[in-house]
Amino acid sequence: MNLIEFAKENMLVLDGAMGTMLQSGYAVREVHLAYLEAGANVILTNTFHNPSNADITAAVQLARDVATGFAAFVVLDIAPSAQLLEPLGDLTLENAYADFKRQVLAGAAAGVDAIYIETMTDLGVAECAVRAAKENCELPIFCTMSFEANMHTFMGTDIPTMASRLTALGVDFLGINCSVGPGEMKKMAAELMKWTHLPIIIKPNAGLPRFEGGKAVYDVTSEDFAAEMAEIADMGVAGMGGCCGTRPEFIRKLSVIAKARSEHTI
Numbered sequence: 001m002n003l004i005e006f007a008k009e010n011m012l013v014l015d016g017a018m019g020t021m022l023q024s025g026y027a028v029r030e031v032h033l034a035y036l037e038a039g040a041n042v043i044l045t046n047t048f049h050n051p052s053n054a055d056i057t058a059a060v061q062l063a064r065d066v067a068t069g070f071a072a073f074v075v076l077d078i079a080p081s082a083q084l085l086e087p088l089g090d091l092t093l094e095n096a097y098a099d100f101k102r103q104v105l106a107g108a109a110a111g112v113d114a115i116y117i118e119t120m121t122d123l124g125v126a127e128c129a130v131r132a133a134k135e136n137c138e139l140p141i142f143c144t145m146s147f148e149a150n151m152h153t154f155m156g157t158d159i160p161t162m163a164s165r166l167t168a169l170g171v172d173f174l175g176i177n178c179s180v181g182p183g184e185m186k187k188m189a190a191e192l193m194k195w196t197h198l199p200i201i202i203k204p205n206a207g208l209p210r211f212e213g214g215k216a217v218y219d220v221t222s223e224d225f226a227a228e229m230a231e232i233a234d235m236g237v238a239g240m241g242g243c244c245g246t247r248p249e250f251i252r253k254l255s256v257i258a259k260a261r262s263e264h265t266i
Helices: 003-009 019-023 028-037 053-067 093-110 123-134 159-169 182-195 222-234 248-265
Strands: 042-044 073-078 114-120 141-145 173-177 200-203 210-212 215-217
Touching (some): 003 073, 019 028, 028 053, 028 248, 042 053, 042 114, 073 093, 093 114, 093 123, 114 123, 123 141, 123 159, 141 200, 159 173, 159 182, 173 182, 182 222, 222 248
Parallel strands (some): 042 073, 114 141, 141 173, 173 200
16 A cells, blocks of 8 residues: 555554754754654654765665654655755756655655645745655655744745645645644644645644753643643644654654544545
């Protein structure tokens, strides 16, 4: 069963934060395993940076190896470009497209199950990444953007505009991740569902960060996170996961929610 078919019958449970776990002293292999054991059925490769082709191949192979024996999908994590598009920055659409294409081709060759474009704040960059994926592979495509509490991205895109333009491009899953916690993201999920027919993915932080000793601290507990996410699940989203500050215990609680919702709909 491929990912699209699986998602028709099951709620997707995506993993939690990679960076939070790595900063706590875990190795990438341990992070993947912890999320899989917590019940994640979708894990993102450790490629949220500007990875070389060799880095992508190694990251996919590692995730695949850890996922052996689990009923889980490995998806290529693609981050926003490090530079701003012209005229705000020096990045041209042609160069952005070329780099996204390179990552997509490397991930597809390494054997990922889908392409996961995430944490986008510039709609032009998001569209560029989606086009690069659609035109250079046959894999399912996720695209999630990051919205501030004012319901706009840092670059000013609102949810209706994001939904209409990315839906028109033909992504398979559309969603929101990062920036805010599940309480704030609940109203964003409701707004997004008004503007697209596509399956929705929601991946919030463990609340808004505060900084202590130069480190980000997140105050939302796994219990409070799960309580808010249960309400989001009841809206009919296709998948849930965690972003910054979330850990395996958060995903374990989401997997319980997802299993109950999946069994209810069958």
